[in-house]
Structure formats: structure tokens, C-alpha cells
Amino acid sequence: MTDASPAAQLATGNALELEGVTRAFGALRAIDDVSFAVAAGERRAVIGANGAGKTTLFNVITGDFPATAGRVRFFGEDVTAVPAYDRIRMGLRRTYQSSLLFRDLSVWDNLFLAVRGVARGRFAFRRPRGSHPSRAATEDLLERVRLQAVAQRPVSSLSHGQQRQLEIGMALAGAPRLILFDEPAAGLSPAERRELVALLSALPTHMGFILIEHDLDIALRVVQQVTVMHNGRVLKHGTPQQIESDAEVAAIYMGGGRH
Structure with a gap:
């Protein structure tokens, strides 16, 4: 990605832009050089095996962890150094794996x-x-x-x-502008999972979200784009149909079958 003014970033219609985002814990790079954009109103899944860096990515996007390197833009504004509470006021929300x-x-x-x-x-x-x-x-x-x-x-x-x-x-x-859902289906019964799909599908179309989810039957039903992470880096992007039929994703993430 090239650098651009906030006005130019807004013109792209992106809710979120990540440019070379890295988060290191000592010598360990939990996420490494992650770059992608999420359009306003887009619904995207971020999938990957345990340890792929998905939750760390969410923590950097929300400001819970500062980025070690790279930039985070929210609706065209550079929020890389903006505190988490100010990102909330700007319209960024999230849920957590553990109930709060x-x-x-x-x-x-x-x-x-x-x-x-x-x-x-x-x-x-x-x-x-x-x-x-x-x-x-x-x-x-x-x-x-x-x-x-x-x-x-x-x-x-x-x-x-x-x-x-x-x-x-x-x-x-x-009235959030973008929501990050961190494994909302974890521990749910089949009936509760169907209710979750209905709830997410019924959200207003202008309200975009990014979803971390191990249950691909849920993730691929409620999103338009999928980002696959592996060892802290982006492996590939695609539509749910492309990702579901991708042999490399099956081998690395699913082991040949769905989890």
C-alpha cells in the first residue's frame, strides 16, 4: 500500500486498512507484516489454526496492544497511536473470547x-x-x-x-461502524449456532464486521470475504467459495477436512 492523505483514504471507501502491521513479543512476532483492507459495510472472516495470530491482530486493530510496526487506519484516519477508548468513540467495537x-x-x-x-x-x-x-x-x-x-x-x-x-x-x-467478533460461536449448541447465524445475517447492511471463527459452517455463511492467516502472516484472501475449495487452505488449516 502507498501512503495517502486521510481524504484520499476516505475516498477508497475502506473502513479499515492495515499496512505492514507487526506485533512482536520479544523475539516472537505474533503477527508479521499484515496488510489488507476491509471496505465499509464489508463482512469478512479471519481464519487460521490456533496460534496463527488472529486474536493478536484484533488486539492491535482495537488498540489493546500497540503495533510494533506498521499502520492502522480507520475510515481514513491513522489510529495506530490512538488509545483503545478513543477508537471505541470513533465507532470501533469488539467482543472477546472470554465473557466480560x-x-x-x-x-x-x-x-x-x-x-x-x-x-x-x-x-x-x-x-x-x-x-x-x-x-x-x-x-x-x-x-x-x-x-x-x-x-x-x-x-x-x-x-x-x-x-x-x-x-x-x-x-x-x-451505532458502531465496524465490529470485531472474536469466536462468537465457541461453546454454542447447534440450535444456538443457528440463532447466531440469524442474528449476524440480520445486522444492518451498512454495519461491517470482521469475524474470527473456527466453525467454518458459520464463518463462510455470513461473510463476503475471507482472510486466511498462518504463523502470524496472511496466507491468502478469497471469497468463501474460493477458500472452501482451496487445497492449500485445506492442508494447512483444516488438515483435509473441516474442524
Whole structure:
């Protein structure tokens, strides 16, 4: 990629651009010279065997880990040195492999806190009245992730699949521009996986996402493009159909068959 002004980057229509991104831990390069772009509204999967560098890549994109080298651009703006909380305010969201929910609070309260966390005046302690936009936004998220029936239940009483749905709902707070989903199907039952596919497929078309997922039956059904990583580097890109039929991907990632 060539260097360009923010205006020129915006003109490309890309939500995310990675240019030579590297993250080293001592002598170990967890990701090495990773470059690719994700268009605004695009849905992409990042796949690879354990240790391929997928989660480290997410951590660098979100600012949880600083890049050792390279650049990260978000909607044309260089965010390589921008703190994680500012990237959130710019519209970047993510979920994590390990749950970060408030288990003793209700589903509704978790979503409400997520809404308030990305809103102006988020440090106000007074609980808004029924007509407040934050309450309306919470109800909208409840409906979007199909958790109205358990709204007042504590998170600790939910099934694993319902907790994953809640995490997605919290990531949707504040109209994000790009969401990173880190293995959302991990530990889900077949029925919960079908619900996850329906939920991801129903997201607004302008809302792009990048998905790390070991279950290819899910990953390849809900995305338009796939990036395959191997040993911290990008092995190849392609459509779900191209990746599914690629012999090299089958040999390196799937061992000849799906995981």
C-alpha cells in the first residue's frame, strides 16, 4: 500500500486498512507484516489454526496492544497511536473470547450500561426517565438480539448462547461502524449456532464486521470475504467459495477436512 492523505483514504471507501502491521513479543512476532483492507459495510472472516495470530491482530486493530510496526487506519484516519477508548468513540467495537459481562446484573442493565458507556454524559449517575434516548436504545438492542424474554434475568442465569447474544448486543451499542467478533460461536449448541447465524445475517447492511471463527459452517455463511492467516502472516484472501475449495487452505488449516 502507498501512503495517502486521510481524504484520499476516505475516498477508497475502506473502513479499515492495515499496512505492514507487526506485533512482536520479544523475539516472537505474533503477527508479521499484515496488510489488507476491509471496505465499509464489508463482512469478512479471519481464519487460521490456533496460534496463527488472529486474536493478536484484533488486539492491535482495537488498540489493546500497540503495533510494533506498521499502520492502522480507520475510515481514513491513522489510529495506530490512538488509545483503545478513543477508537471505541470513533465507532470501533469488539467482543472477546472470554465473557466480560456483569454477571450479577440483569440483561437489561448490561445493555443499558453499554449504551451509556458510548453516549455523551455517560458519567451522569442519575437514572434516565422512561422517555430518555438511552432507555429507548436499550430496548432496541434487546429486540435486535432477541433477548426481550429474559430482559430482567441476571446474566448468571443465562445459557452460554444467550450470553453470547448479549455480548453482541453490547457491541452494537452506539451505532458502531465496524465490529470485531472474536469466536462468537465457541461453546454454542447447534440450535444456538443457528440463532447466531440469524442474528449476524440480520445486522444492518451498512454495519461491517470482521469475524474470527473456527466453525467454518458459520464463518463462510455470513461473510463476503475471507482472510486466511498462518504463523502470524496472511496466507491468502478469497471469497468463501474460493477458500472452501482451496487445497492449500485445506492442508494447512483444516488438515483435509473441516474442524
